[in-house]
Amino acid sequence: MSSRPLLELQNLSTHYVSAQGTRVVRAVDEVSLCINAGETLGIVGESGSGKSTLALTILRILPPAAQIVSGKMLFEGEDLLLKSDEEMRRVRGKRIAMILQDPMASLNPLFTIGDQVAETLRVHEGASRANAWERARGLLKAVRIPSPETRVTQYPHEMSGGMRQRIVGAIGISCEPRLLIADEPTTSLDLTIQAQYLALLRDLQREHGLALIFITHNLGIVAKMCDQLAVMYAGRVVESGPVSQIFNSPTHPYTEALLSSIPRMTDNRQRLTAIDGQPPDLSSLPPGCSFAPRCPEVFDRCRMQAPPAFTTAVGRNARCWLAHASRDNPAPLRVGTGAV
């Protein structure tokens, strides 16, 4: 495998600008991430932390109010931001595919399953109708739809939710993309179907050598599915690195708080730990670290100066002065109440 990552985001920023240009929401702010071929990157964060906007930015299908203001997106060595709309259209579905937040509603009620699975193939590879349908049957088999021969001629309303979702998965992999972005694909499913679907995604990934970006707020899924993890807070990646390392020794207090808010069977705590306060308003961020108002380990510098991303170990980054302090300076002056 080449040392060059499949997708490399460098200081990527996407802002939503209001009609008068007076309000700017920094939905994605200076995000730098890497994903290698065949790897799974999990992106976690609260609602509104910019996860979905990041996904839309990668595919360049942002709503008109959003602008990519800076950064680079190197995909297989090419900067996606320099591509024309037409070139970008040929990348979507063909080299980077995406599974949407609500796959249940992702199928057009007026067309048969076969038509819809075949559509991407016909758009990108100019496959004939008969050929595309033949391949659609194969794809349905690949996503474990029983009796694909009869299912292709059926309509979405004749399928269960889990099946529809697998069909959306089949559409996603139909052109053998290099990267699949799954934006909370399991939120609308019940738990058993969820597990099945995740297993399927993992198998597909292994078979096709797909890189997978998995956007979720379920850390349990991240632990099972992902190799790398990026934690987003207020539009920024506050911590990134290999999943096991982050789970074992989180650097950023936000990651720590997230991890301690997962309920565990072995726990004998009376109450779950919650993070106090609200995520900040992205149009008027505090001058310092955006997590500072809620951080249990906040000190003076946090309130005045936003921390850059510090490399704490090989492949690990954290945007926290603590990470910086632990390496260069001796113990900083702590003001807060300290860790609970």
Add this chain to the structure above:
Amino acid sequence: MTITSPLDSVSLSLERPARFAFIRRGDFPIIPSAIFLSIALVAIFANFLAPHNPEIGSLTARFKPPFWQAGGTTKYLLGTDQLGRDVLSRLIFGARVSMVVGLTAVMVAGFIGTALGIISGYIGGWVDQVIMRLTDTWLAIPGLTFAIFLAAIVGPSMWNIVIILGAVYWTRYARVVRGEVLSLKEREFVRLAIVAGCSKWTIMMRHILPNVVNSAIVLATLMLGVVIIAEASLSFLGVGVPPPEPAWGLMLSDGKQGLMVGYWWLTVFPGLCIMLMVLSANLLGDWLRVKLDPQLRQL
């Protein structure tokens, strides 16, 4: 003790409903559809049904009343007009004019309006602004006045009337369709098509158009009555179908002087025909609207 489960008596019937079951369900408008269908059949088979030539009369048989009145003959069942032409034959051929003009004008209007509505709603931005302001301007002009104006420019003929009515009445389609498209384009399946790399044209043709056809059809049936009235009005005013041809509006216009001297059959019969046709078209349209609207259908 044995307990028979109540489930034993339940048999699931999986057979498809019979094809014409909707007629038996009771909400199908039988009378309006019968009227509309018979007008359509009369229009199609006008050549065989009409007892006389509608455009040539005999001047010896002018102003004959219907057969049941004194002076009427069974040769001219509904009487004759000022040129001795058979009123019944003219009504039969007039059905053809009304049907052809009504249906094609509705189609022309539907085609223009649906196309502009989809483009306006899907593309958005300045394209949307231009098309919608054009629609607003169009709607600000009274339809019939506009049609008279256009007819005066291009000259009266049946096909010109079709084009004129299409050009006047497309605005309603454009508005309704645009509204539908605005909500459709936020639906997940359209987003999936975008994510899958479909072009705007593909999305509009394959994902948007089939989903707005329902509304366009309902609007078409409701517009049919409006267009038929408009055609009759234009003919009545002398800028519609040109005189020798038998159009209902024209017959009304020709017969209006006769009304004062008791030739009532020259105006009552064509008026009745227009009324029946428009009424049946509207009732059918209403039924279809309820039928195709999932909210009113209580699904």
